[in-house]
Structures are given as structure tokens and as C-alpha cells.
Amino acid sequence: MAKPTTRYACQSCGASFPKWAGRCDACGEWNTLVEEAVPDAAPKGLGVAKGRRIEFVGLTGAGAAPPRRLTRIAELDRVCGGGMVPGSALLVGGDPGIGKSTLLLQATARLAQEHRVAYVSGEEAVDQVRLRARRLGVAEAPVALASATSVRDVVAALDAADGPEIVVIDSIQTMYVDTLDSAPGTVAQVRASAQELIRVAKRRGVVLILVGHVTKEGMIAGPRVLEHMVDTVLYFEGDRGHQFRILRAVKNRFGPTDEIGVFEMTDGGLSEVSNPSALFLADRRGDVSGAAVFAGMEGTRPVLVEVQALVAPSPLGTPRRAVVGWDSARLAMVLAVLEARCGVAIGANDVYLNVAGGLRVTEPAADLAVAAALVSSLTGEPVPADAVVFGEIGLSGEVRGVGQTDPRLKEAAKLGFATALMPARAGAGRGDGGLRTVELRRLGELLPLFQQ
Numbered sequence: 001m002a003k004p005t006t007r008y009a010c011q012s013c014g015a016s017f018p019k020w021a022g023r024c025d026a027c028g029e030w031n032t033l034v035e036e037a038v039p040d041a042a043p044k045g046l047g048v049a050k051g052r053r054i055e056f057v058g059l060t061g062a063g064a065a066p067p068r069r070l071t072r073i074a075e076l077d078r079v080c081g082g083g084m085v086p087g088s089a090l091l092v093g094g095d096p097g098i099g100k101s102t103l104l105l106q107a108t109a110r111l112a113q114e115h116r117v118a119y120v121s122g123e124e125a126v127d128q129v130r131l132r133a134r135r136l137g138v139a140e141a142p143v144a145l146a147s148a149t150s151v152r153d154v155v156a157a158l159d160a161a162d163g164p165e166i167v168v169i170d171s172i173q174t175m176y177v178d179t180l181d182s183a184p185g186t187v188a189q190v191r192a193s194a195q196e197l198i199r200v201a202k203r204r205g206v207v208l209i210l211v212g213h214v215t216k217e218g219m220i221a222g223p224r225v226l227e228h229m230v231d232t233v234l235y236f237e238g239d240r241g242h243q244f245r246i247l248r249a250v251k252n253r254f255g256p257t258d259e260i261g262v263f264e265m266t267d268g269g270l271s272e273v274s275n276p277s278a279l280f281l282a283d284r285r286g287d288v289s290g291a292a293v294f295a296g297m298e299g300t301r302p303v304l305v306e307v308q309a310l311v312a313p314s315p316l317g318t319p320r321r322a323v324v325g326w327d328s329a330r331l332a333m334v335l336a337v338l339e340a341r342c343g344v345a346i347g348a349n350d351v352y353l354n355v356a357g358g359l360r361v362t363e364p365a366a367d368l369a370v371a372a373a374l375v376s377s378l379t380g381e382p383v384p385a386d387a388v389v390f391g392e393i394g395l396s397g398e399v400r401g402v403g404q405t406d407p408r409l410k411e412a413a414k415l416g417f418a419t420a421l422m423p424a425r426a427g428a429g430r431g432d433g434g435l436r437t438v439e440l441r442r443l444g445e446l447l448p449l450f451q452q
């Protein structure tokens with residue numbers, strides 16, 4: 001039988017199949033199989049040739065590790081776990097147009113004050129990057145600029161003795177390895193390009209920053225393949241209609257993954273937001289029903305955001321549930337607990353839930369704030385304007401304690417709030433930052449607050 005010359009590779013998970021199908025059997029994604037040439041030689045066993053023995057070394061190496069590279073953009077450095085580690089590879093993913101190139105051009109300009117930095121654009125010509133740099137006010141920074149897409153050329157540049165210490169590849173989807181037949185942007189090319197670049201970066205101790213576009217399904221093309229090849233994965237998110245941008249670490253071999261960096265997109269590029277709570281609450285009107293301020297934590301930093309709910313009679317047989325910035329399964333749970341444990345009937349209404357400012361909240365501690373916003377919208381009675389809310393809700397209707405109570409209360413007090421609706425705490429006399437605390441044991445205890 002003739003050897004097949006092509007195969008079909010899933011652009012999402014990288015699995016390959018001899019036949020095309022609408023759905024990838026490995027990961028279940030639809031329309032992700034793309035025809036690719038079969039690589040020439042299948043990997044064989046080791047054979048009889050003996051390898052060179054590797055040399056083992058002790059865990060306590062001599063000499064200190066090279067210091068981390070700091071961009072001095074505090075929001076970015078913190079998300080990286082305190083700067084970028086030499087010899088590591090970072091992937092910065094995000095929707096097209098969200099501001100990845102802008103962020104990285106600003107970062108490279110800062111880094112160039114202390115290090116040799118290169119910016120390789122595969123998407124824009126050198127003049128276009130210069131134009132952007134002028135707009136960002138960093139045109140004078142000593143960044144080495146190139147427009148290139150061939151990995152062979154980029155590797156040659158990185159491998160030179162006077163090569164850069166930090167290099168940005170914008171984007172990995174435009175890069176190609178000339179020994180492969182597939183088009184740039186396919187899984188095979190993205191994987192091979194990243195592999196070559198990472199290999200030379202590790203050998204040379206270069207910080208490699210790869211930009212990756214997210215497909216409209218919300219994944220970096222060839223996402224899983226790339227995510228486990230690099231050391232750090234950062235997502236740049238936010239919606240384009242909003243000026244806020246959030247940089248989130250989803251994987252980090254050298255730091256925590258729950259930190260976020262908050263930026264604001266302005267005419268002159270991205271500016272850091274060191275106090276996001278004040279910004280997220282800037283447009284708040286205290287006297288409307290259906291809104292509650294959630295005292296949340298993002299990594300080590302407390303962040304206050306407004307949770308907005310709208311409960312409206314539904315014209316449809318199956319009422320709508322629309323959620324922005326929170327988990328819709330979690331909303332369903334809070335609705336069910338309100339209904340079954342507290343007798344609050346919302347079931348036949350449309351429910352819209354929104355976290356203002358474009359932040360995505362992942363903490364279960366937001367349950368109580370969501371419940372307060374829902375009940376407030378249903379009754380038309382506003383949540384007290386000077387109150388923050390937090391606490392997890394259990395299926396039997398109990399309000400469960402959450403971690404890091406003190407920083408939440410401190411931040412709320414700092415921003416002028418006077419009351420906290422929160423889980424009951426064991427032991428009295430804890431620091432509560434001067435706030436009046438209303439401690440709830442059961443969700444039902446929330447309801448009298450709305451029946452005036």
C-alpha cells in the first residue's frame with residue numbers, strides 16, 4: 001500500500017488523523033482539522049548506537065542565578081512573578097487588537113534602558129512599528145527592530161555573540177520553519193517555530209517573549225501545544241469597547257498564577273492602573289437597585305468591583321440567563337439556592353448579570369454579592385451604598401467563610417465604605433478596618449435587609 005502523503009492535524013490540540021472529520025476525536029473541537037504533509041521519517045527506536053553519558057550535578061549550584069529582567073512596569077513585573085527569568089519563554093496571548101503589540105513595545109522600550117533588546121515583527125513593517133513607537137513616546141529607546149518571519153534567520157540572529165538578551169516575536173503565528181510544507185499559523189508550523197526559538201533561547205539565556213493570537217473560539221492557535229512548551233503563559237484580556245485591559249498569568253513556572261495586572265488603554269498607549277478598585281468603581285451610582293460591590297481578591301491584591309444584576313419578567317418560555325464576567329454555572333447555583341432555601345422565586349424571569357469594568361471574577365466569594373444584586377433587582381430596593389459584600393454560598397443555603405478577610409475589609413475602608421455584609425467569623429475582636437460588619441450565617445438572613 002502506498003504511504004499516505006498527507007494527514008489531518010487538529011489546530012486545537014495537535015492530534016493527527018489519516019482522514020478528515022468535522023470534529024476532532026481527541027479534543028472534541030469542531031472544524032479544527034487541517035491537511036498537512038506527513039513528516040518524512042517517523043521517529044524510530046534508539047537502535048544500537050550508545051549515547052554519551054549525561055553529567056549529573058548537585059541541586060545547590062555554584063554561583064547565583066542571573067537576576068530577573070525587570071520592565072519597571074510594576075503591573076507587568078508582578079504578573080511575571082517579579083520579573084522575567086533569563087532563558088525562559090513567555091507566551092502572551094489575546095484577541096487581535098487587544099493591545100499585545102502595544103504592551104510589548106512599551107515593555108521592550110523600558111527593558112532597553114538596561115539590556116540588549118530586540119523586537120521582531122512578522123505582522124508589521126519596520127516603519128509601522130516606528131510609527132507606533134512614536135505614538136507611544138518611546139521612539140528614542142535603543143530597541144533593535146526587525147521585520148522577519150523565517151525562524152532560520154531569527155535563530156541566527158539570536159545565536160550571535162552580541163545577540164539580544166530579550167527578544168519579542170510578534171507573532172508566533174507568522175513565523176515559519178522552511179523545512180516544513182505547511183502554511184504559517186498551522187499547528188505544525190507554530191509548534192516547530194516555537195521549539196526552535198525556545199531551544200536557542202534556553203541555550204543562550206535569552207528571555208523569549210512570544211505573542212500568540214487567540215482564535216475566535218478563545219484559544220491560542222495550537223494552544224495546548226504552545227502552552228506546555230513555554231514557561232509562562234499570560235493572557236491579555238478585556239473587551240475592546242472598554243479602556244481596561246487585564247493581564248493574567250494562567251501558567252507560571254517561576255511565580256504565582258493568580259496575579260493580575262491592570263492597564264488602561266489611552267491615546268498614548270497602555271498606562272498602569274495601580275489602584276484598580278477606584279477605577280472599577282468610578283462610574284458607580286450608589287442609589288440604584290440591582291448593584292452590589294464585591295470585595296474580591298486577585299492574587300495578593302484586593303480588588304473591589306461592582307456586580308450588576310437585572311431581573312426582568314421574561315416573554316420567553318425558557319427565560320434568558322446572560323452572564324458577563326462570571327461563571328454562568330455558578331449563577332445557576334445561586335439562583336437555585338435562593339429559590340429552594342429562601343423561597344425567592346426568580347425562575348420565570350430573565351436574569352442578566354454583569355461585572356462592571358470588564359473584569360472576570362473567578363472567586364466563589366462573589367456568590368453573596370451576586371445574591372445581593374439579584375435580590376436587590378427583584379425587590380427594587382438598593383443595596384446600601386456604603387456596603388461591600390463577600391462570602392461563598394453553600395448548597396444548603398449557608399454562608400461560608402472565605403480567605404483573606406482582612407485585606408478585603410482594609411481596602412473597603414480605604415475607599416470609604418462603612419459596612420461589610422460577610423460570613424460570620426469565629427472569635428470576636430478581629431481587625432475589621434473600622435467597618436461595621438454584618439455577619440451572615442445563612443443566605444436567608446440577607447433578605448430582611450431588602451424588605452423595608
Ligand code: TYD
Pocket residue numbers: 094095096097098099100101102103132135136265266267268269270
Ligand atoms: P495592538 O497592540 O496592535 O493589538 P494586538 O497586537 O493585540 O493585535 O493594539 C491595537 C489597538 O489599540 C487599536 O485598536 C488601537 C489601540 N491603541 C490605542 O488606543 N492607543 C495607542 O496608543 C495604541 C498604540 C493603540
Ligand code: MG
Pocket residue numbers: 097100101102123170
Ligand atoms: Mg499586534
